[in-house]
Amino acid sequence: MSQDDEFSESPPSTYPLDTDPSNFDYQSSQNEQDSNSSFWGRLVPMSTNLRCSVIDLERETYLFGRQVTCDFVFSNSNTSKENIKFVSKQHFKICYHCNTTVSFVSIEDLSSNGTFVNGVKVGRGKTNPLKNNDVISLALPHVQVFVYIDLKVEDDTKYPPEIKRRYTITKELGRGACGRVKLVFEKATCKMLAMKIIQKSKNSSGGISDPKKIKSEVKILKSLNHPFVITIEDFVDTPDECYIILTLAEGGDLMKHIQNKQCLSEKEAKKIFYQIALAVEYLHSCGIAHRDLKPQNILLTGQGRNSIIKVTDFGLSKTAGSSENGLLCSESWSNCGTGNSLMKTVCGSPLYVAPEVLTAALHSSECSGYTKKVDIWSMGVILYLWG
Template identity: 40%
Template structure:
């Protein structure tokens, strides 16, 4: 094992048995980060002589294990003393000055640096604060005792093409981790704010790919992307995904969104084969309120499907958010939309019947909600080419049934609601208010559970003196049941 790899500021805890485990493995596969000494000197292992950093190849300290400590105390992984920094600086170095940790089980996990010092550890001139953590990013400069004493440079050893292509605005603010998912027009990554350590989902859309994944009738690339941005930045509802940041470059758009740990509804349905009726009801209630909010804002989603419904947690009952407004469009009241969009199995019959030439309204979202409800309760699609006739023809005639075994335990109230929603003529299709007032959704327990989920979300995000959601400004509380007749007094 070459000596330069084992170089430390002064390493007292490196034992020969620790090194033996690396002999049979490529070193590069084990190193997740590197520290480069900057305005200080280092000591080569096995000598007592301090060498100037600029004159020796032994300037790098490789990070392999899960945690590292640094400070004046000799038992630290990195022992910093007067051989390494000027006397005026060493007085400000604490026995334990900072620690660095990383979850080795996830190679894309961020590395955290924690400040334990009295006089401060700084990242790029910003004080971390005693007992607090920052996330280390590639090329971050670590200053000790004073922000002007730039002691160490951190280098991230991950090799990923998407990291090198990130715009400066993203690289300065966020640590970009592993891929959460991808589609024809975009990829989603888990990212963290480097200072707050808060997790987000970043949707990356490459503009040159939109021609490949869009039909000719859909909005052109820049218009379509910025349309999604415009819509999402205007929305504020507990059951609608929130956009936190946006970076637009000539090649790509980067949207920083809420991170939903529970994944998407489609994955939940597939994993469980189908949802319990009680769970489906609570999810459907939230979807209806989200879509009602969008419609009141003059927005039609036009691509409602389980893939675009995100769950906050892995819990069976959790907050739900409608996402992905790439196919949405602002429309004036009473206006119509003339663009064929959406996923075919969730698209309303009037869209298919007109081929995009005719007109259709927000009732297309109502139809899609009905298809999603059918899928949640049965784990199957109401329309499919595998049912004997083309799915398009089934949709145009609303040809579906409840003959599958999965429908036996489902209540007649749920089936009746699906029948009403999946009505070919949009004029006869129920409104969202009518759906919310249906027998199936007039369930006190379900309404109360949804209210608790919403209240918990609002309480957790509300700022003093400001409303967290437009719900709070709405005189008609959207989660209250329709009024019932009062019992006559005797």
């Protein structure tokens, strides 16, 4: 026996299993029953290896092991002799993480003998996300003890195979006109990311849901590399939807931050605005006009003083000099011999859009239009909100 009370003896290589974990699919009737309760999860015991009642979860942390101080104690009365000797005093911990923007469930392996989720070892001291219908095993994948049921999450069977293969899909973070944003975990690294799901619109040429516009946004994002600009991690394209995997900003958007604080201090306002200015300077140096700068499209990486901003949502962005057959084929451009490409499309959010954007459509001359400087006007409106 080692110092941390782990047993060096190896558990049996096989163990009889009379229950197929794939049959554990607790559907909407149970979830609807608990959707309005304080319970966020449920552990259903695998009768083959564990004799106990269903465990409903409502606290933030639950500890499992042989130690009598654990929230659930594996003992001779509920665990077979073959398996109890491989259970540590503190074997694993399940936690519910929830803040203003993100909520998810994790399992931490505290045992050197191993905790497994769906047959894959978590690893001592490591943490994995826990999602609906995951099977928890001790010491070996065959020694299955619980099926975890998420009482708050929707089923993910509708997602394409390449998404489900790479990512664990959990809670919805937000929803807007252009689609939904989900919290996901990269299975290889357990890294938290945001997945933007855009429903393609085949009848909306030039709109945000236009497949050409979506590919344009992805192309722009892939070309960017700046600490204050959102980073694209992955992209999956299907006939009906696009899935854009982005860096997760856990602090929510700037508009909610302003509303929560009502008025930002001069010190905080200077810090945030300086970061926005650096981000816009970088975009303009790359020949990119964002064209939809607003607090909702500026995210915060956290709520602490070390939080930084991330400019996001490049669905209306434009790369200077792109032609009718180039990046954004629906955009209208003219040069006017000034060295500055002029944009003519009226777009953006009404409260933050520059006057020249609104007047561009009223003039048909070759020299009418606007430049990337319209982003500066939007920045001024954002700063005005803090007063």
